[in-house]
Amino acid sequence: MELKDAIALVQNGGINTNGSAAWADLGCGGGLFTAALASLLPANSTIYAVDKAPVKLQNNDFPAGVKVQPLRLDFVANELPFQDLDGILMANSLHYVSDQQGFIRNVSRHLKADGCFLICEYDTDSANRWVPYPLSYHSLLRLFHKVGYTTIERLHEHPSIYGRANIYSVRISW
Template sequence: MEFSDAIELIRHPESGNVSRSIWADLGCGSGLFSFALAALLPEGSHIYAIDKNPVSLNKHSKPAQTIIQPQQADFVTQELSLPPLDGILMANSLHYVKDKISCLTKLSTYLKENGAYIIVEYNTETANRWVPYPIRFETLKDMFATLGYTKVNKLREKPSLYGRANLYAAYISR
């Protein structure tokens, strides 16, 4: 995915309308979506780019006023060393989590009262070795409703490069 496509996929109504904020990108990989989020957040924001593998962020264009701090940790099995978060970004990482409810219940404790999630996933329930526990948007919506989130909005959807299912982005808040 191109950097500009990642920015457009996760652009949400709240981006740019908030004061500086603190986010975590869980399962950040090369950091494509960490940098895309940095392009959307206001000056002075901070992003914790977390992955279970050693974090080596590719250089993407990012505003100089946003800090991206790499951190190696497994967000599913480990406690994370984080301040209270305004948001959690999970781009292509939730489909690696088998027990999503337990994981999201734990992760929600890191969020401030008005915190939000941005989720990027494949709109399918057909698993494969690269997407072992996929989640369709409608299932995601129901799951977050059971966790007390009242706003689950699909931001955008785009065809996957692999052609099996579309990729969607969702913005979730209470």
């Protein structure tokens, strides 16, 4: 996937463009979606780019005024070191979490009252070694409704290079 495709997936995802914002990208990998998010945030914003592998952001050409703070941390097993986030981005990372309901309940504590999740996932419920705990769009709806979220907006879809299931994006808020 290219940066323009990642931007298209997360555009209109409840990203505040007025004033500064604080976001976390959980499971950031090489930072493709971190860069996409950074391109949409206003100056003086911060993104915590979190991954359990050493964070080596592929794209260091972030917009001026957007601070990207890499953090090597297992976002499932460890307590997150930040609070009052405007949003949590999880692009192809929630499917690595075995207890998704417990995880969502726990990580929601790090959001502001009007904060949101921005999730990108494969639209499948068929597991494989790369997607051990898949979340089709309908499974994601059930999961977040169980946790108490009421607003789930499907944003965009992009074909997967693997040809099995498209990647969808959603914005989720209370």
